[in-house]
Amino acid sequence: MELTGAQALIKSLEAQGVEVVFGLPGGAILPVYDPIIDSSIRHVLVRHEQGAGHAAEGYAQVTGRAGVAMVTSGPGATNIVTALANAMMDSTPLVVVTGQVATTAIGTDAFQEVDTTGITMGVTKHNWLVTDPADIAQVVAEAFHVATTGRPGPVLIDFPKDVANARVAYEEPGPVELPGYRPPAAADPAAVEAAARLVLEAERPVVYAGGGLVKAGAAEALRAFVELTGIPVVSTLMARGVLDEADERFLGMPGMHGSYTAVTALQRADLLLAFGARFDDRVTGRLDAFAPAAKVVHVEVDRAEIDKVRRADVAVHADARAALEALTAALRRLGGSELPGASRRRLGPWMGQLNEWKERFPLTYEREGDGAAPAAGTVKPQQVVEELRRLTPDDTVLVSGVGQHQMWAAQFWQFRHPRQWVNSGGLGTMGFAVPAAVGAKVGRPDAMVWAVDGDGCFQMTAQELVTASAERIPVKVAILNNAYLGMVRQWQHMFYEERYSEVYLSPNLPDYVGWAEAMGCVGLRVSSPEEVAPAIEKANDIDDRPVVIDFRTDSMEQVFPMVPAGASNDDIVVHPSQSGLGR
Amino acid sequence: MSALAVGEDGARHHVVVVRVENKAGVLARIAGLFSRRGFNIFSLAVAPTHDPRFSRISVVVDLESTRLDQVLAQLEKLVNVVEIRELHPADATEAELCLVTVRAPGTRPSLDGALAAAGARVVEDAGETLTAVLAGAPLELDAFEAALARFDIVELQRTGRVALPKLAPALRGAD
Numbered sequence: 001m002e003l004t005g006a007q008a009l010i011k012s013l014e015a016q017g018v019e020v021v022f023g024l025p026g027g028a029i030l031p032v033y034d035p036i037i038d039s040s041i042r043h044v045l046v047r048h049e050q051g052a053g054h055a056a057e058g059y060a061q062v063t064g065r066a067g068v069a070m071v072t073s074g075p076g077a078t079n080i081v082t083a084l085a086n087a088m089m090d091s092t093p094l095v096v097v098t099g100q101v102a103t104t105a106i107g108t109d110a111f112q113e114v115d116t117t118g119i120t121m122g123v124t125k126h127n128w129l130v131t132d133p134a135d136i137a138q139v140v141a142e143a144f145h146v147a148t149t150g151r152p153g154p155v156l157i158d159f160p161k162d163v164a165n166a167r168v169a170y171e172e173p174g175p176v177e178l179p180g181y182r183p184p185a186a187a188d189p190a191a192v193e194a195a196a197r198l199v200l201e202a203e204r205p206v207v208y209a210g211g212g213l214v215k216a217g218a219a220e221a222l223r224a225f226v227e228l229t230g231i232p233v234v235s236t237l238m239a240r241g242v243l244d245e246a247d248e249r250f251l252g253m254p255g256m257h258g259s260y261t262a263v264t265a266l267q268r269a270d271l272l273l274a275f276g277a278r279f280d281d282r283v284t285g286r287l288d289a290f291a292p293a294a295k296v297v298h299v300e301v302d303r304a305e306i307d308k309v310r311r312a313d314v315a316v317h318a319d320a321r322a323a324l325e326a327l328t329a330a331l332r333r334l335g336g337s338e339l340p341g342a343s344r345r346r347l348g349p350w351m352g353q354l355n356e357w358k359e360r361f362p363l364t365y366e367r368e369g370d371g372a373a374p375a376a377g378t379v380k381p382q383q384v385v386e387e388l389r390r391l392t393p394d395d396t397v398l399v400s401g402v403g404q405h406q407m408w409a410a411q412f413w414q415f416r417h418p419r420q421w422v423n424s425g426g427l428g429t430m431g432f433a434v435p436a437a438v439g440a441k442v443g444r445p446d447a448m449v450w451a452v453d454g455d456g457c458f459q460m461t462a463q464e465l466v467t468a469s470a471e472r473i474p475v476k477v478a479i480l481n482n483a484y485l486g487m488v489r490q491w492q493h494m495f496y497e498e499r500y501s502e503v504y505l506s507p508n509l510p511d512y513v514g515w516a517e518a519m520g521c522v523g524l525r526v527s528s529p530e531e532v533a534p535a536i537e538k539a540n541d542i543d544d545r546p547v548v549i550d551f552r553t554d555s556m557e558q559v560f561p562m563v564p565a566g567a568s569n570d571d572i573v574v575h576p577s578q579s580g581l582g583r
Numbered sequence: 584m585s586a587l588a589v590g591e592d593g594a595r596h597h598v599v600v601v602r603v604e605n606k607a608g609v610l611a612r613i614a615g616l617f618s619r620r621g622f623n624i625f626s627l628a629v630a631p632t633h634d635p636r637f638s639r640i641s642v643v644v645d646l647e648s649t650r651l652d653q654v655l656a657q658l659e660k661l662v663n664v665v666e667i668r669e670l671h672p673a674d675a676t677e678a679e680l681c682l683v684t685v686r687a688p689g690t691r692p693s694l695d696g697a698l699a700a701a702g703a704r705v706v707e708d709a710g711e712t713l714t715a716v717l718a719g720a721p722l723e724l725d726a727f728e729a730a731l732a733r734f735d736i737v738e739l740q741r742t743g744r745v746a747l748p749k750l751a752p753a754l755r756g757a758d
């Protein structure tokens with residue numbers, strides 16, 4: 001079948017099962033936009049290419065499939081670099097197609113030419129410049145394979161205009177054969193058995209569950225492991241929901257703003273079961289003081305993560321799900337029929353200690369009706385998150401930006417399932433929430449999608465609500481409007497003697513309600529605690545357009561607990577109301 | 584620089600030999616990886632292998648400042664990297680080439696002596712100025728550089744070392 005290169009590209013995307021592309025056209029990618037008209041693929045026209053990238057990430061995070069974005073050369077390509085970097089850090093599978101000037105013009109500083117493959121080399125798992133139209137189908141097949149297998153990540157296909165315009169005999173791609181790309185095979189049985197022996201000896205074990213478990217579809221394997229061993233679990237920011245957080249063995253989130261119990265459990269553990277986690281500095285705090293007494297079992301699909309930060313006593317280099325299933329099977333074999341009961345008895349004192357910490361140091365804030373009630377009339381941001389959680393279905397997808405609001409969202413939401421929580425972990429990209437929510441809603445049209453966003457973040461990418469209105473993608477956005485770049489303000493409060501430099505934003509400028517309405521959304525404003533629940537209920541009832549609620553929250557509120565940057569996790573600062581409680 | 588690469592015990596560097604697909608941008612991927620991860624290298628030499636689908640890149644890694652396990656693991660993640668071999672100096676046959684242009688006004692006989700002693704070959708001779716070439720083990724090249732230091736070196740260019748594993752005893756035969 002003879003096609004244009006552009007048609008071959010679209011046909012190749014269809015062959016990969018792509019159902020939606022987020023993008024925005026321009027000169028170099030123009031030929032590819034013509035066959036989109038006739039394609040079964042839905043195209044969502046974003047208002048900024050960064051939004052296309054984050055929307056594709058949101059889609060990928062909730063569905064587990066590769067998100068696809070398409071943009072033009074030059075500024076279109078550079079605008080999507082942030083999203084590529086974000087996806088690289090969070091191991092999100094993306095396939096980004098960028099237009100490029102004709103191969104004959106490459107290197108001449110042609111209009112809208114940039115070295116896209118060069119610029120994106122460090123922020124993609126791999127990228128391709130297509131120079132021969134005969135390669136199109138094969139390159140697309142390779143791109144999806146690389147993006148979605150092993151440790152997932154973003155890839156980019158740079159697509160010159162003359163390649164798009166050329167005529168080519170389209171052939172189905174053959175099997176992908178990349179001699180230098182080999183995701184790990186099955187787990188080494190000897191390593192699995194060594195890990196099992198450590199599990200059977202441990203007295204204070206903790207599962208340190210990372211985002212790799214979500215990517216590997218290992219939630220069920222983790223549950224089976226926990227059922228058998230009774231070992232408690234902390235879930236990182238990227239792993240939230242991988243264990244049902246209503247489970248009594250869930251200890252919370254570790255890290256800089258993690259719960260006291262989760263942070264301290266890692267510190268006191270004698271065995272860390274790091275499953276699909278990478279010992280991020282936001283989790284370890286000062287590295288030489290992290291979990292000093294613990295042996296480490298590291299299950300990891302990316303060999304470069306093993307021993308990168310913390311040396312593993314036993315490393316299992318494999319897909320996390322396969323490895324966990326093998327580990328559970330080995331434990332059944334080695335631990336005998338006695339295992340669940342015996343290990344529960346052995347872990348008794350440890351569980352007792354953990355439960356005591358849970359009781360003494362729960363996440364807290366000044367609640368209405370508490371001894372330490374907030375000043376009358378102030379809306380606490382944590383109250384908004386708690387009320388949102390209470391009033392939304394269990395399968396709601398929660399998306400967040402980056403800052404204090406992100407940490408409150410993570411702290412005060414209980415996730416029951418994986419892929420319900422969409423956020424920017426490794427890169428910490430302000431402006432992620434709105435476009436990612438749009439993509440998440442496209443991926444999960446049946447689920448309610450709420451974004452908890454900051455006023456600063458919202459101003460970076462709010463225009464994607466125009467996309468949402470135009471494309472009838474009814475997302476809901478709760479702005480925790482504290483009139484500040486709050487997280488930066490918190491650091492200036494704590495570490496710069498309250499010298500506030502360039503962090504004030506104003507609660508009224510812009511007028512978020514007016515702005516929301518101008519973008520085709522319903523805009524609501526909440527200024528007092530008793531308005532919180534009714535506004536959320538009203539938003540929940542609107543399903544034909546996006547909703548934005550401008551919650552005027554307490555500007556002074558800080559995120560606790562906090563492990564100051566560079567400090568040991570032992571020096572965790574708890575909420576002021578708990579600081580006299582001793583440890 | 585080269586002197587450091589060898590060191591007294593010859594063990595402060597390792598040669599990492601990377602077989603890569605001969606695709607556009609491969610060298611940039613390797614170089615980019617080294618700079619992004621802060622890996623320090625002494626030299627890097629690259630050329631196609633006898634099989635034109637592949638090139639071989641020899642990277643001399645500074646083990647004082649760089650973790651070899653990370654270098655290997657991160658390199659392995661590059662899609663175009665097909666095979667990696669890490670060679671301890673004791674297990675490697677290493678070679679390097681040096682081109683040098685020297686001015687020797689009035690000292691030509693002693694320069695000729697130094698060249699001959701090192702086994703260098705004169706490839707261009709303009710009387711007072713000449714260009715010589717020497718190929719050999721990196722240590723020999725270091726000694727050669729030192730021997731020429733008392734002359735007027737106009738330019739000197741070394742290639743960076745390339746390496747292959749030493750033959751296993753079985754292959755070495757009677758030895």
Ligand SMILES: Cc1ncc(C[n+]2csc(CCOP(=O)(O)OP(=O)(O)O)c2C)c(N)n1
Nearest residue numbers: 403404405430454455456457484485486487
């Ligand atoms: C693109 C980008 N620029 C700057 C930062 C640094 N930064 C981290 S949090 C933050 C403040 C975010 O403000 P806001 O969205 O209002 O959230 P808040 O902390 O007030 O909840 C800033 C500036 C960042 N993470 N991303």
Ligand SMILES: [Mg+2]
Nearest residue numbers: 454455484486
């Ligand atoms: Mg703010």
